Amino acid sequence: PTNETQTPTNDTKPPLKHSSEDQENNLFITPPTEKTLPNNTPNADTNENNESNENRDNVEKQAIRDPNIKEFACGKWVYDDENLQAYRPSILKRIDKDKEVTTDITPCDYSTAENKSGKIITPYTKISVHKTEPLEEPQTFEAKNNFAILQARSSTEKCKRARARKDGTTRQCYLIEEPLKQAWESEYEITTQLVKAIYERPKQDNQVEPTFYETSELAYSSTRKSEVKQDELKLDNKFMEFVEVYEGHYLNDIVKESSEYKEWVKNHVRFKEGVCMALEIEEQPRAKSTPLSIENSRVVCVKKGNYLFNEV
Secondary structure, X not given: OEEEEXXXXXXXXXXXXXXXXXXXXXXXXXXXXXXXXXXXXOOOOHXXXXXXXXXXXXXXXXXXXXXXXXXXXXXXXXXXXXXXXXXXXXXXXXXXXXXXXXXXXXXXXXXXXXXXXXXXXEEOEEEEEEEOOOOOOOEEEEEEEXXXXXXXXXXXXXXXXXXXXXXXXXXEEEEEEEEEEEEEEEEEEEEEEEEEEEEEOOOOOOOOOOOEEEEEEEEEEEEEEEEEEEEOOOOOHHXXXXXXXXXXXXOOHHHHOOHHHHHHHHHHEOOOOXXXXXXXXXXXXXXXXXXXXXXXXXXXXXXXXXXXXXXX
């Protein structure tokens, strides 16, 4: 089967903003990816490393136990125009709703602890795109990519040279079977066009009017044709199209910014934690005289893919 779609695209990333109410209160419940950022910013307080481990452990334990401890953005935004984002430090506060008071638990800095991101990041908001005269004639190029997704599988069978037991059963062993495979090929015809984009930076706490950053960037107009070569996983065309977008081959940011694609990423993408692609049989300790069987071995996954096929 062959599928074809045509969509105008541009190459900017979708803005991922915290809610306006949370921003006004500087309250940020940060996603896990922001918690893993390295603490190498030049603005980081170099003295924070002298903080005693005991105090840090106590703060972490308190934050884990106390649901009233929240993380807030603090300090001034540092504008990173090159990456179209801003960042600022954070602070942990304990909120006493009855007394309507807050108590600082940590300093306002870039330090990281179990329950503190340290570096709050907010992407700029794209507010307009104006087509401009191209600096040269629009460029059109073609690309072709092959894709394959595997799902490992195993079964049991009669062990080699196994004889029937007195009770009529036969010793069973695990068998690694050929994995199920989804394979397809996609072709793209992509036209580039220079455009002007304007981004709004996040406002400082006491700032009334925002500031803006203007840049030129390439936008894309794409067509896609795909042909399925093996269909053992029965993945639909939309799933395969989203895989191509996620892996950066199908340059279609209209799709990438769509709520349907974002929902698919949330439900189906698990980087190196997806459906198993390769299995091995692991033997358990046993006496030399004891033959291999399912009683003294097990099947283990040695390589996971990036996708789940069923929604979570």
